[in-house]
Amino acid sequence: MIIDLKHTIPAEIFDLLAKVTDPEIPVLSIIDLGVVHQVEVTQNEVYIELMPTYTGCPAMDVMQEDIVKAFEGSNYSVQVQLILSPAWTSDRISQKGKAALKAYGVAPPVETTADKAALLEGANIIACTNCGSQHTQLVSQFGSTACKALFKCLDCLEPFDYFKCLK
Amino acid sequence: MHDSNLYRYILSLGDNSMILGHRLSELCGHGPTLETDIALTNISLDLFGEVRNYFQYAAKVKADGSTEDDIAHQRGSRAFYNLILLEQPNTNFAYVIARQFLFDVFHKLNLQALTKSTDKQLSAIAVKSLKEATYHVRFSSDWVKRLGDGTEESRAKMQGAIDDLYPFTGELLRPSKIEEEAYKEGYGTDIFAIKDSYVQEVQRILAEAKLTIPTSPYRFAKGKEGFHTEYLDYILQDFQYMQKTYPNMQW
Ligand SMILES: [Zn+2]
Numbered sequence: 001m002i003i004d005l006k007h008t009i010p011a012e013i014f015d016l017l018a019k020v021t022d023p024e025i026p027v028l029s030i031i032d033l034g035v036v037h038q039v040e041v042t043q044n045e046v047y048i049e050l051m052p053t054y055t056g057c058p059a060m061d062v063m064q065e066d067i068v069k070a071f072e073g074s075n076y077s078v079q080v081q082l083i084l085s086p087a088w089t090s091d092r093i094s095q096k097g098k099a100a101l102k103a104y105g106v107a108p109p110v111e112t113t114a115d116k117a118a119l120l121e122g123a124n125i126i127a128c129t130n131c132g133s134q135h136t137q138l139v140s141q142f143g144s145t146a147c148k149a150l151f152k153c154l155d156c157l158e159p160f161d162y163f164k165c166l167k
Numbered sequence: 168m169h170d171s172n173l174y175r176y177i178l179s180l181g182d183n184s185m186i187l188g189h190r191l192s193e194l195c196g197h198g199p200t201l202e203t204d205i206a207l208t209n210i211s212l213d214l215f216g217e218v219r220n221y222f223q224y225a226a227k228v229k230a231d232g233s234t235e236d237d238i239a240h241q242r243g244s245r246a247f248y249n250l251i252l253l254e255q256p257n258t259n260f261a262y263v264i265a266r267q268f269l270f271d272v273f274h275k276l277n278l279q280a281l282t283k284s285t286d287k288q289l290s291a292i293a294v295k296s297l298k299e300a301t302y303h304v305r306f307s308s309d310w311v312k313r314l315g316d317g318t319e320e321s322r323a324k325m326q327g328a329i330d331d332l333y334p335f336t337g338e339l340l341r342p343s344k345i346e347e348e349a350y351k352e353g354y355g356t357d358i359f360a361i362k363d364s365y366v367q368e369v370q371r372i373l374a375e376a377k378l379t380i381p382t383s384p385y386r387f388a389k390g391k392e393g394f395h396t397e398y399l400d401y402i403l404q405d406f407q408y409m410q411k412t413y414p415n416m417q418w
Contacts, residue, residue, distance in 0.1 A: 055295055056216025084220065085291035087298070120305065141306055142206035146213065150202065166298050 009039045016070045023062045027100045034092025046078045051088035054146035090166045105129045107162040115165035128153035129160045174228045176349040179248035181221030186249040188214035213299040220292045240410035244399045251388040252335035254398040265328035268307035272368050273339045275300045280356035308372045315376025337385025
């Protein structure tokens with residue numbers, strides 16, 4: 001279940017969180033990435049639960065520090081806790097987040113079955129982020145960061161990243 | 168004080184991922200192609216992420232002020248419980264893939280079973296790591312098939328690596344005392360229940376790769392009880408160098 005943070009926490013706190021982005025995909029806020037699980041506010045103390053995307057992802061440490069920095073100068077003291085359960089899935093990326101990924105040149109995750117077909121059977125499902133062609137090919141299941149796979153477009157010949165479906 | 172079985176069980180899970188992760192990190196910048204280099208480094212990163220979760224939990228269980236770093240950096244080889252298979256060197260790319268494949272199949276099955284652990288933290292770590300291990304086994308199985316069903320030379324090298332490393336898998340399928348007790352207590356997995364699925368899955372992929380399933384007997388190996396090959400000492404010498412040279416240094 002994804003908690004609707006925008007309508008359940010004070011706007012001031014939501015706006016501070018929405019300014020923190022994934023250091024490796026700066027167009028994606030941590031809200032749109034879906035890594036903020038829960039926010040508890042008691043008077044001026046904010047407790048935030050953060051869900052790691054991939055366990056070894058070094059970006060998680062940076063996101064924690066960036067959250068603390070974002071709250072500096074505000075009226076709140078903040079505590080960030082990494083939680084493993086429930087586990088993050090790529091379904092938690094918002095529609096806005098998916099659009100931002102695409103505009104940034106990273107193909108957003110497709111649903112599980114299509115992901116499996118694209119990564120295992122080499123089906124042409126992931127559209128090129130440069131020209132939109134579906135005539136694309138998987139180069140490697142592992143890309144520039146833990147969350148991505150590397151594709152190339154057979155029409156415009158550009159390489160591009162695909163944000164893997166993780167469920 | 169005597170360490171609890173839960174503590175040692177968590178270490179044995181973490182040590183497998185740490186030692187394999189370290190072996191893969193040795194290949195960073197030395198992979199045969201850019202894509203495989205990135206893939207192996209990614210897998211190493213996933214494994215170290217898993218290790219951190221285990222060691223942070225182990226530190227909590229031990230509750231004597233040790234940190235995840237102490238657990239990784241301040242133990243000698245006799246106190247490591249990883250499988251002998253995983254400390255074997257990166258002889259060539261076929262060995263890297265064979266070692267990875269023989270572990271990945273087990274890793275995935277064991278994590279699947281561990282998701283049902285009565286220990287909530289172990290179960291949560293397993294749920295999280297299982298998603299990543301699923302990608303790993305796809306990668307290594309794919310390469311076993313490509314090399315096995317490839318050219319004459321790639322087939323010969325892949326077969327050679329499987330012949331050499333397969334006999335170490337006996338150790339994964341025979342529970343140690345730590346694993347037996349962990350299963351009895353409910354927080355560990357039943358190695359005997361994994362055994363058949365493991366053998367079947369490994370044999371299925373080897374057959375698809377047109378490789379011969381080795382018939383040589385399993386090798387004597389007691390890594391899970393802390394008895395290791397010389398390789399582990401070299402790994403730890405490298406891994407723990409800074410902490411041994413400048414004890415308790417901070418980065
Ligand atoms: Zn294109």
